[in-house]
Amino acid sequence: MSVTIFLQEEYGYRHWLWETGMDADALxxxxxxxxxxxxxxxxxxxxxxxxxxxxDLTESPYEIEAILTDSSLxxxxxxxxxxxxxxxxxxxxxxxxxxxxxxxxxxxxxxxxTGGWKAHIHMNDDSWIMPPKEEKVWLNHLES
Numbered sequence: 670m671s672v673t674i675f676l677q678e679e680y681g682y683r684h685w686l687w688e689t690g691m692d693a694d695a696l697x698x699x700x701x702x703x704x705x706x707x708x709x710x711x712x713x714x715x716x717x718x719x720x721x722x723x724x725d726l727t728e729s730p731y732e733i734e735a736i737l738t739d740s741s742l743x744x745x746x747x748x749x750x751x752x753x754x755x756x757x758x759x760x761x762x763x764x765x766x767x768x769x770x771x772x773x774x775x776x777x778x779x780x781x782x783t784g785g786w787k788a789h790i791h792m793n794d795d796s797w798i799m800p801p802k803e804e805k806v807w808l809n810h811l812e813s
Contacts, residue, residue: 670692670693671688671689671690671691671692671718672689672691672692672693672696672784672786673686673687673688673689673782673783673784673786674686674687674689674783674786674787674788674798675687675723675779675782675783675786675787675788676713676720676787676788676789676790677787677788677789677790678713678790678791679789679790679791679795680710680711680791681711683722683723684722684723684724684725684761685713685720685721685722685723686720686721686723686763686777686779686782686783687713687716687718687719687720687788688718688719688720688721689716689717689718690717690718690719691717691718693800696798697798697800697806699717700798700806700808701806701809702809703808703809704809705793705808705809706790706791706792706793706796706808707793709790710790710791710792713790721763722763722764722765722766723761723762723763723764723777724761724762724763724764724770725759725760725761726760726761726762726770726772726776727754727757727758727759727760728754728759729770729772731772732754732772733751733754736750736751736754737751759779760776761776761777761779762774762775762776762777763775763777784801785800785801785802786798786799786800786801787799793808793809794808796808
């Protein structure tokens with residue numbers, strides 16, 4: 670069964686749904702043998718499989734601006750609403766290339782889509798994939 674991963678990209682501060690096209694064993698072997706992530710540093714869409722950009726609606730600047738500029742709210746009400754946004758769990762939606770996020774888009778159930786797989790990509794010494802309930806698999810078997 671092909672693995673789908675919730676991928677955090679540090680360089681661009683972006684998040685992705687990465688449909689790897691590989692089963693768990695093949696993915697771990699491929700990642701473990703990968704000598705460098707330099708090729709993916711500026712754009713992880715070069716990774717094998719398909720990457721879909723994600724956007725967190727809980728961090729929407731539009732929603733925050735609407736609260737801050739709402740003259741019908743008291744300062745205390747504004748603070749309470751802003752606090753609820755900061756403390757809310759992420760609400761991820763898919764965003765197509767070069768498109769603005771659509772607040773009416775379907776909110777994704779990331780754990781259900783990924784089965785708990787996560788990854789982080791940045792530099793060679795801090796890039797990893799992590800199967801559900803297991804330890805991180807470091808690039809080229811680098812240890813933390």
